Amino acid sequence: MSGETERLSEELERLAPGQWELYEKAAESRELDSAAGERAMVSRRDRGWAARWWAGGGPRFACGSCAEELPRAIAEASRVEAAAEDPPAWPSAKSEGARTAPEAEPPPDLFEEIQGRLAAESRGEAALKRLTLRRGASSIRIVNGRGLDVFFSTTVYDGIALAAGRKGARACEGRAVFRWDRGPDLDGLARRLADRATLPLSDRGAPIDRGEWLLDPSVAAALLAAVAPLFCEETLPKWVHRRDLFSPGVTVVDDASADAHYDGEGTATRRLVVVEGGSLASPLRDLRSARRSGSPATGHGVRASYRVPPRSGPRRLFFEHGSPAPARELLARVRRGLFAAALTAPARFDFERDRYEVEFTGIVVFGGRAEGAVAGALAKGRISQLLRRLAAFSTDRQFFPMPFLVGAPTVLVERSEFE
Amino acid sequence: MELDTALVARWLEPLARRPEEIAEIFAETRREASVDWVDGQSSEVRTQRTEGVSARWRRGTRQCLAFVSRRDEEAARDAVRAVQREAGVSTMPVRPVRPREAAPEEEEPHALERWARRLPAILARHAPRHRLRWTLREIDRQLIPPRGAAASFSRRLLSLEGSFTAASRRGDETRRFSFHAPLADATGDELKSALARAAEPRDTANPCGDGETDAVLAGGCAAVLFHEILSHPLESGVESPLSGLEQARLAPSEVEVRDDPGRLDLFGGYERDDEGTAPRAVKLLDAGRLAGRMTDRSHGPAPSNGHSRRAGPEDAPLPRGSNVIVAPGPATSEEITRRLAAGLWIEEIDGGSVELASGRFRLRFPRARRVRRGRLADECGGGFLSGEILPVLSSIDPALGREQRPYRALGWCARGGLVVPIQGCAPDVLVRRLRVRAIA
Secondary structure: OOOOHHHHHHHHHHHHOEEEEEEEEEEEEEEEEEEOOEEEEEEEEEEEEEEEEEEEOOEEEEEOOOOOHHHHHHHOOOOOOOOOOOOOOOOOOOOOOOOOEEEEEEOOOOOOHHHHHHHHHHHOOEEEEEEEEEEEEEEEEEOOOOOOEEEEEEEEEEEEEEEEEOOOEEEEEEEEEOOOOOOOHHHHHHHHHHHHHHHHHHOEEEOEEEEEEEOHHHHHHHHHHHHHHHHHHHHOOOOOOHHHHHOOOEEEOOOOOOOOOEEOOEEOOOEEEEEEEEEEEEOOOOOOHHHHHOOOOOOOOEOOOOOOOEEEOEEEEEOOOOOOEEEHHHOOOOOOOEEEEEEEEOOEEEOOEEEEEEEEEEEEEEEEEEEEEEEEEEEEOOOOHHHHEEEEEEEEOOEEEEEEEEEOOOEEEEEEOOO | OOHHHHHHHHHHHHHHHOOOEEEEEEEEEEEEEHHHHHHHHEEEEEEEEEEEEEEEEEOOOOOEEEOOOOOOHHHHHHHHHHHHHHHHOOOOOOOOOOOOOOOOOOOOOOOOHHHHHHHHHHHHHHHEEEEEEEEEEEEEEEEOOOOOOEEEEEEEEEEEEEEEEEOOEEEEEEEEEEEEEEEOOHHHHHHHHHHHHHHHOOOOOOHHHHHHHHEOOOOOOOOHHHHHHOOOOOOOEOOOOOOOOOOEEEOOOOOOEEOOOOOOOOOOOOOOOOOOOOOOOOEEOOOEEEEEOOOOOOOOOOOOOEEEOOOOOOOOOEEEEOOEOOOOEEEEEEHHHHHHOOEEEEEOOOEEEOOOOEEEEEEEEEEEEEEEEOOOEEEEEEEEEEEEEHHHHHHHHHEEEEEOOOOOOOOEEOOOOOEOEEEEOOOEEEEEEEEEOOOO
């Protein structure tokens, strides 16, 4: 235990015997931001401490970027009364092995290469405007008042690309956020950017008001991310029927064991089946929601940063399907429908009213054949119906940062209303 | 902790030998306290004390920035060394780390305690059933250049955001609430008035319908429209339908819009920008003509007019808007309602976006009042207003409202994930031929 962590742990133990947690993070990243003729390199070295403790009945949280400042933040948070809440059942694992933090390498300059592939993919209609590539590494240590002492490290290679499409007087922008776990996928990125930047240039709206709806993996992932709050809710909306929330073949899993051995509270990561055969199975629980529901934590205490307390949430959520088919088979099944290639606005899901609206750009499909671009279309209806109409899944599952990782293949929705 | 400016300036000198080179150290200390309030009880208390230093070097189209999450001499030295390596300048020697001295405790009690006592009474009176987060941010920044004077500046910003249950003729309804203001003596009273207004009883809302409509943006919320259609496209370095239209008449001559960071009574104000330049108000529309752009030291065309802004020390600065100010006109609310004749009267906009390449924008409103035959009529539910920058600027009615109001619900702007405080104030503005679509 480092001197700083030991000193802070002693202070927390005095303040809230046995009912505290200390999170320490050290991160390093290298980022290359490129635009035509411009290059900016950003290197960041970030450390942070976050303390959570139950004193006087209620939970409190304090964080600081130096160990010297954390006690002051703790003292400040202690000045205000908080409503009583039982402390959680703290984990008490100890991790073994080397405690060395990985280093972040500078990312390569891929601007020209992606620019070239995008131009080819879009037949010269789209140009790369900006590309930000980031490589990062972080090491995390969590200790608590019940003997927990775990250490783990993570690495990330991700980025954002912005492209602009132009056709005559028409122009539009397309953005792609990506994460590369197995090395750069330049063709995939160029394809996504080309779709986002050129399909909206078409002057055609949705020619049909209902039909099948084929979702690109990125769109299907965005929809799964949009319904993910249902997997963490302690009180579900009235329209949710646990036993047939999704269509019978759908399985949704959260398994972040490839990313980290522990969650942001020190609970071991495990594979959790969230939806099984269409039925809502296990909810995602952090320590506090587990305490409230009287069930064990599932390893889904997620910290967006050391600056905010952990909350229950997905970590690596994905669709699983027993009998996936190639994407071209799904396309062949569309008699009269739309293929959603990319979202043009964030999907809107209103759980209280059981309504959704998804704006997208894509392609008209008649008799299993692509019949031209659709600049913009709106799919809308009841969330409950949408989830029960997921009819087929493809084999081409991909993961997208939303911001947690979401994996989805091409998905066929058997019926939807369009505008 | 303030850095020794003379010492740090000496470190930077080798990085800024040529006139076109920019080198600087930017330091920030941020104290934040937030309390989650649920029906009068504080359910969670959070505090944050973070700091950081970044060194930046720029020559022409090449830039590098190094960030270290401490604000002391050792961190500044580390950041400068990292930048020197990237810039190809010989690096300073590594010095042994000295233990940091504990800073003296502040004598002034934190506003957290004062507000924790005061807020429950305000909420109990106007919105007793609520889920709201109160946040106070104290941000202290310092900018050290290699030559010339260093600049220090600070801001204290208060926010209250979340939802509460209010009465309507049909029964209880959940309403969203958002209030952002710099901390001042009058902030509490202003917050009370805003909550009281937000909690007023309302009639049952009907869907606002889809199609084309004229709309009055009232209560200061027109500031959101001008933030999207003027501030963003006029940030230097941005390409938009306004590029190349300098001095062109785009709106009626009665329309005057400026961006003014010097309005410290608004959430987006500041005394120095994040490159240390004293900010100037920039006319965006002058008598309906496109007038100026917001610039920083790296993005021309003109010298910096003090609009360089950073989300934090870990990010490079960019030219950004601050407070968008729309000049008032002579018309009363009644006159504007008569001119509208039929359409929507909107007093709240809770989100907006613009796609700069095409110039298409979209604003989301949570509710509206329908105007029929020049009179306020029934309540409508929420929807989206959309349009394109140039047609909408030309369809602004010349009769602007006579009362200019700050729009406190507007507090933050994100561009490429970089979030900075902003705000604006505006009179009632009538805009013709907007597209409207009801939220399903």
